[in-house]
Amino acid sequence: xxxxxxxxxxxxxxxxxxxxxxxxxxxxxxxxxxxxxxxxxxxxxxxxxxxxxxxxxxxxxxxxxxxxxxxxxxxxxxxxxxxxxxxxxxxxxxxxxxxxxxxxxxxxxxxxxxxxxxxxxxxxxxxxxxxxxxxxxxxxxxxxxxxxxxxxxxxxxxxxxxxxx
Numbered sequence: 001x002x003x004x005x006x007x008x009x010x011x012x013x014x015x016x017x018x019x020x021x022x023x024x025x026x027x028x029x030x031x032x033x034x035x036x037x038x039x040x041x042x043x044x045x046x047x048x049x050x051x052x053x054x055x056x057x058x059x060x061x062x063x064x065x066x067x068x069x070x071x072x073x074x075x076x077x078x079x080x081x082x083x084x085x086x087x088x089x090x091x092x093x094x095x096x097x098x099x100x101x102x103x104x105x106x107x108x109x110x111x112x113x114x115x116x117x118x119x120x121x122x123x124x125x126x127x128x129x130x131x132x133x134x135x136x137x138x139x140x141x142x143x144x145x146x147x148x149x150x151x152x153x154x155x156x157x158x159x160x161x162x163x164x165x
Contacts, residue, residue: 065107068151070140083111089141090148092125
């Protein structure tokens with residue numbers, strides 16, 4: 001979207017990246033079937049249950065973070081404003097949601113500072129919110145996960161009930 005400049009990655013970094021992908025794939029989809037003590041049903045469970053659980057949790061979080069009435073169809077030429085306007089944070093004070101989502105409940109901060117260790121996102125969240133207020137940029141945040149889920153379902157309802165042109 002011409003928002004972030006592409007950087008060149010060294011050959012060594014590319015090789016390490018792809019070796020990591022092969023390792024993860026092997027650990028998830030190959031290793032359980034090679035274990036002599038695992039039956040086929042147990043191997044399937046070891047391969048699919050954790051991956052499926054993670055995928056469902058990640059999907060749940062990403063939907064709450066990007067699909068609310070306030071942040072859909074937003075655009076700004078300023079990269080920082082664009083990140084804030086198209087993201088949604090929820091439950092910023094909750095340790096549970098922070099741990100459950102790996103810090104992705106603080107999506108605005110994650111988008112603004114993608115390289116920062118997630119553990120610091122809770123520390124910078126109030127600062128980011130203050131800066132947004134100072135510069136009159138709407139900071140889309142739900143104080144609870146329930147509020148975030150309500151916004152998400154309101155968005156789905158609104159999408160399903162729009163008049164066709």
